[in-house]
Amino acid sequence: MNAADKKRVLREMLFARRFEERCYEAYVERKIGGFLHLYPGQEACAIGVMEAARPGHDYVITGYRDHIHAIKCGCDPKAVMAELYARETGCSKGRGGSMHIFDVEHHFMGGYALVGGPFPLAAGMAKAIKMKGGDEIAICFLGDAANNQGTFHETLNMASVWNLPVLFICENNLYGIGTATHRSTAVTEQYKRACSYGIESSQTDGQDIDQVYAAAKVAVDFVRSGQGPYFLELCTYRYRGHSMSDSGAYRTKEEVEEWGKRDPIVILRDRLVESGELTLDDYQAMDKEIFAEIENDIIPYAENSPEPKVEELEKYVLAENDPYVKGGVR
Template sequence: FLHLYPGEEACAYGVLEAARPGHDYVITSYRDHVHAIKCGVPPKEIMAELFAKETGVCKGLGGSMHIFGTEQRFMGGYALVGGPFPLAAGIAKGIKMKGGDEISICFLGDAANNQGVFHESLNMAKVWDLPTLYVCENNLYGIGTRIDRSTAVIDQYKRVSGYDIPSAQVDGQDIDAVYAAAKIAVDHVRSGKGPYFLELMTYRYRGHSMSDSNAYRAKEEERMWGKRDPIIILRDRLVEAGEITLDDYSAMDTEVLEEIENDVIKFAEESPEPSAELLHKYVLAENDPWVNGGAK
């Protein structure tokens, strides 16, 4: 499976710009590529993982939905819907026990909020006042099901009021608005006031995954959201402010595309396939006392 992120870029980038990537812990679901890049995971290694090559972040064994970056404290993308919720709470619990100033940032989709573990995790996070920031990227769809057909409360930020967790809803297509709201949320969590829930209203421009033809969405809805591309919104704002010109933007766009094609993709294509020895590695933690003779 390959789940792409066009249309939602301002969400991951705006939030993590307000945090401290590499210091704070970040965890997300299967649509994880941009989050990993913003956390500092090398694009070459991410692409190699997509190509199932041994130079990938998981040595080609994880694939698109399981990007990971230990050094960057990017704790992974997860294929299980709702899977990151308890893990984010556990990370935050560890931070609090050690007295650190890091925070745990958990990105989630709107459909994942219907999982029971969502409510269990938020309840624990509030009871223990864990340093956790929950970021809901509400792109209105759970695969092909629109949110109003599956969820009683459409505004996701209202759902956490039952746990007395402060929350906010923001335009996820406006990176400046995302950053401003995320700064408030991050400061709240880092100051020891407990969890915070941030809902970002956004839209994915592609299907749920590459196998999704997107036939279930109204064309007028797609056109409306297509006019609110977060990258174009930022570009026009910078041009209007005199920070860049349209030629500058075109040059940057060309430079990035050339780097991806001539450097990142080339690295992945030329990297070796996983060796046969890897079939028997990383199955058990060989030095884990729980595996070998019980905990000491």
């Protein structure tokens, strides 16, 4: 990343932070319903990895903490917010919600709400890519807790046996919902677990986007060059609760404060200020511009969009007018 790239990703991370904070407010105002899993603290993970990959080209899949992954792939933030507002203009037409953001046009293949569910789906996309001979890769972003599901082990095994072009990104935020990883997991350094399946793996600091980018570049190049799957663990932390219904009782204020000092946005901002590539005034201006975009553009779009029609409740369950349902076409 050159200086211009770094300024751009700083803006993307700040945008991600403000976007998610605004979601929080809308949720408290009861404008967003259901479950809401927010990303503050982990911004360098999705943005850093996708900076090293090809957003909109590589196929990305993730769990339910999915807004920022979708936006980084090219999904319009207005469509994401409209989805959270459950509107017809939402990226999943108001049928999916926060946990099921989809933008297939930009190869964001969805957020899924069963922990560990996307592992085999990602490997399957990699299988398809391999069969079709494309140069895309499949990227699966999940948390550390997903690695305690059977799908982790089953999928890594198959991905390795079949040498599939899939990159597994483990965003290790130290908690599976509200249970600390060391209380649930025998081997807490997640990258070591990939070794059982003969998969190349590494671990890096998920709070420092320069390090994320460097590690992801190695991983992406490895997978794209046909050498097989790769597992990259990013050590990170989420500043907010698991979801909006989180009591926070499982971790100390001191711990949250300690990780607060390793804010990925602050780390990059200060680095750019120190090297003279950014002033604090530039940063403030960037923040104001983001605020204006969210308040003047994104929120009004979501609020003013229509809800899905009840008459279309049963649309999208099955294919419409599929000829083979009636016995086909010669």
